[in-house]
Amino acid sequence: MMTRMAAVAILAASLLSACTMNHAERRAVTGGAVGAGAGAAGGYLLGYDPVMSAVVGGAGGALIGAATTPSREVHHHHHHTHKGKRQRRDDD
Numbered sequence: 001m002m003t004r005m006a007a008v009a010i011l012a013a014s015l016l017s018a019c020t021m022n023h024a025e026r027r028a029v030t031g032g033a034v035g036a037g038a039g040a041a042g043g044y045l046l047g048y049d050p051v052m053s054a055v056v057g058g059a060g061g062a063l064i065g066a067a068t069t070p071s072r073e074v075h076h077h078h079h080h081t082h083k084g085k086r087q088r089r090d091d092d
Helices: 002-020 023-046 050-067
Strands: none
Touching: 023 050
């Protein structure tokens, strides 16, 4: 029971702290959460300790999530118009 309450408290704190995180930090938290869930499920199904598997999966997911953060400078959204104005295309 105490472990569940601690897990809920950690989850709630991480969700609330996501408001002030930058893009890379949010990806690390999301990757850690997905990795922990996958690690716990995989560890349980394979007969290992689900808690330790969740720790390993969470650490790996956080590292991968942070390492694969795309650069904001390279990412372009071509479907957006500037300042709500419709852009005119000149077809020659």
